[in-house]
Amino acid sequence: QVQLQESGPGLVKPSQTLSLTCTVSGGSISSGGYYWSWIRQHPGKGLEWIGYIYYSGTTYYNPSLKSRITISVDTSKNQFSLKLSSVTAADTAVYYCARAVSGSYPLYYYYMDVWGKGTTVTVSS
Amino acid sequence: QSVLTQPPSASGTPGQRVTISCSGSSSNIGSNYVYWYQQLPGTAPKLLIYRNNQRPSGVPDRFSGSKSGTSASLAISGLRSEDEADYYCATWDDSLRGVVFGGGTKLTVL
Numbered sequence: 189q190v191q192l193q194e195s196g197p198g199l200v201k202p203s204q205t206l207s208l209t210c211t212v213s214g215g216s217i218s219s220g221g222y223y224w225s226w227i228r229q230h231p232g233k234g235l236e237w238i239g240y241i242y243y244s245g246t247t248y249y250n251p252s253l254k255s256r257i258t259i260s261v262d263t264s265k266n267q268f269s270l271k272l273s274s275v276t277a278a279d280t281a282v283y284y285c286a287r288a289v290s291g292s293y294p295l296y297y298y299y300m301d302v303w304g305k306g307t308t309v310t311v312s313s
Numbered sequence: 314q315s316v317l318t319q320p321p322s323a324s325g326t327p328g329q330r331v332t333i334s335c336s337g338s339s340s341n342i343g344s345n346y347v348y349w350y351q352q353l354p355g356t357a358p359k360l361l362i363y364r365n366n367q368r369p370s371g372v373p374d375r376f377s378g379s380k381s382g383t384s385a386s387l388a389i390s391g392l393r394s395e396d397e398a399d400y401y402c403a404t405w406d407d408s409l410r411g412v413v414f415g416g417g418t419k420l421t422v423l
Contacts, residue, residue, distance in 0.1 A: 227358075234315055235350075235358065235401055237412035250411045284357055297364055298405055298412065299348045303357040 190215040192285050192304035200279075200311050206272040210285030210304060211265075218243045218263040223288040225300055226259065226270045228281040236281075240288055241268055275311045282306040316341060317402055317415035324421040330390040333418045335402030337383050341413055345405040347385040349378055352399040352417075361400070362387065389420075397422045 196208035210224070217224060226238035239249035241259045249257045258271040272279060286300035318336040325331040335347065349362035360369050362378035365385065377388045385404075389396055402415040 234416045235403070235414040237403075237414070251409065252411075289363075295344075295346060296405060297346050299346075299360065299363050299403070300350075300358075301360050301363070301369065303359065306357050 190287060190302050192287065192302060194283060194285050194304045194307040196283075196307060196309070198308055198310060200275055200309060201313050202276055202311055203274055206270070206275050206279060206309055206311070208270045208283055208285075208307065208309070209267050210269070211267050212287075213266070215287075216263075217261060217266050217268065220244075223290050223298070224259075224261065224268045225286045225288045227284045227286060227300065227303075229284070229306070230278075230281045238270065238272075238283075277311050280309065280311045282308050315416040316406060316409065316413035317404065319400075319402060319415035319418045321416065322419045322421065324423055325389075325392045326423050327392055327394065329392045330388060331392060331420065332389075333387045333400050333402075333420070335385045335387070335415050337385075337404065337413075339383060340408040341383075341404045341406040342380065342385055343383040344407055347378065347380050348403045349376075349387045350401045350403065352401065354398065358401065392422055394422045396420060 191213045193211045200206045223240040225240040241247045256273045261268040284306045285304045287302040288300045290298040346364045350358040351361045352358045365380040366378045399417045401417045406413045
């Protein structure tokens, strides 16, 4: 079965760029059909959807974060990545990568069916 | 402030039936499917219900979802101690053009 694992620095300085990678095992990103997503959870708070990438490179970002986000995919490594620029303390959170299912019949649907365990990122000097 | 409104807490005794509500608007719940996620303490969220009322393989039929207008509900029957977790509703919002979540409901099994 598909498993996802986040990796990256646990501490990032303010104004710098947060970079995380999600490694997918048990399935191939390039086989298509799924949308590889990022979600975060601020300490003690709810969930915030960040965006997704398709194996072809097509991306869709949360409009509220769009100016600072870049999601990319490396199908040769079966990985996808998140970059969040100009971070502040407000970006401190647990970051999850997830596989999402999406389609449009009979109604548009998009939901995360497999999640990674999450990685904690703290923004502090 | 979350786009979808959930009660912050709910509780029940073992064997009881509890429901968790999720309120939205015409641009989100009113025109899209609703999803529910369960987050056990210290773990990642897990998909519990998709497309309003469908259960992924492995999710007990004690869990059920429903939607009416701009609101949705998650019902848990035969409550068990292992159901103690945070529950989040989610959907797509046509106006915000993205996935929106409820603030989460902490379920306590007394």
